[in-house]
Amino acid sequence: MSETKLLLSRRQAAGLLTGGLLGAGLMPGSAFAQSKYLDVRRGSNFQPVPIAVTNFAGDQGPALSGIITNNFARSVFLQPLEPRSFPEQISNPDAPPRADAWRMINAQFVVTGRVARGADGRMQTQFRLWDVSTGQQVTGQQYVTDPNNARRVAHIVSDAIFSRITGEKGFFDSRVVFIDETGPKERRIKKLSIMDQDGSNVRNLTQGDDLVVTPRFSPSSQDVAYMSFGKGEPRVFILNIETGQREVVGNFPGMTFSPRFSPDGQKIIMSLSQGSASNLFTMDLRSRATTRLTDTAGIDTSPSYSPDGTQVVFESDRGGTQQVYVMNAGGGGAKRISYSEGARYSTPVWSPKGDFIAFTRQKGGSFGIGVMKPDGSGERIITDGYHNEGPTWAPNGLYVMFFRDPGGGGGPKIFMADVFGRGEFQVPTQNYGSDPAWGPLLS
């Protein structure tokens, strides 16, 4: 309840108002409306849903349709159809498309819409999703916003359609923090940066004076935790991306690194290096109390909480090589879950849905990105080669982003793929990019 309110007010703060459902024409429970049209959890053997995103009416309409089409092209579960193949121009976005004509090009859904400027100067965006098999509208919505938020509206519309078809949460209206990399490899300049999930709106949050790595989004605030090399010991910092306020996390007697927030956003879990050992600690952001979670002579790092906050997955070389372990969130009860012959596992990260843990796997000189269930079963490698690293989950748990560095004098680029590895797309960034961390859904 209070969370819904908070989210609503955040959206209003961004100047976005949901105008409510658009003349749905269908009663809930109508025989024509299904609860969802594609079960994305069933497995990798799915048939992507063909969808036609027509040009929205109005001057800004085609640009909005372009953003939505680009989103769907990377969604893997939806397959946007080529506009050249469309059988009709939509003149009235409120009227049903000619279902028989759209059936001829095997479209399962048609999206229509319009973008208009209200008398108050605000942008009004409407869309309707039509089911070609029944000729009926299955959803429709209107959004009123400041014109500067046009891209966000396109992402919100994309999420509404994606959710209606799959029954899953969307992920398009989200941002990613990452490291922007420039300069030669031996003197690489690294800047903490943020972008929309599609690579647009890149903004540098630090200016490259200090070496910065491994940013992680807070699940509940505008804070980013990361590791920074300043004048003294390298340490974990938190930066508020709205106020620019920065603070060091704790006063530890050694290098702190590999931070991550707890699911409630109240704690940071990280590694502390002392002597030749690295162990896991938490710091409560309100009380500043620190707690030791592991006490080994080895290297324990890359901790990540389960979404319910009761367990932590991490990597450790306590058994000889880097492997993935799960333990209680308070420490203790560590149990190894990665077992592939001749492989080393690192950078585990728990899916926000709780069903999978993503990881980097090193085997035979190759670096793959994969997922496994929290008990270690069902391992699936999504991509392999030299050199993939550092997965992060989309807020709906259906996609991962990671970076790929070919080695040598070149540099890394960021990629995204669905959990089944059916589709892989480079996230376009002007410079090299690494260490992506996907933030929560904005709306």
Add this chain to the structure above:
Amino acid sequence: MSFMISARSLKIAAVLSIGLAMAACSKNPNEDGTNGAGGLGLGAGASTPGSQQDFVVNVGDRVFFESDSTELTSTAQATLDKQATWLAQYGQYSITIEGHADERGTREYNFALGARRAEAAKSYLAARGIPASRLRTISYGKERPVAVCNDISCWSQNRRAVTVLGGANS
């Protein structure tokens, strides 16, 4: 017989190409001549005894490690022995030992690995009588390679612990 000859000439060719790759790599480091994250940019030439140049050229400021190892090889121990003697003689320097890893590991693990390598060198110097109060360590993981290429000749140069005189914080 002819097979053996060709195998041998292949081996010679391989050795030659590694030599070339190392020569190509060693041009890369520290063109800016700054201190830290790798060492000093030095040309050939005379060096005053007790100077930073003296340390780098005549003693050797770095030791190398095997892949994913933090063990000091006999070569590394010999270098650290020379470092300890020199550092005992010139007590005015504070010392930062930088630990580094090659690129064939994940970022977080490599920070821990670099820290372990720096710690191994630090412990060795301390055991040779250098006061711990003069010694600090920092790990750069795989962030600051000195050699940039995509094969073993570069990776082996990047797996290192570098003893930097009057490093950061001194």
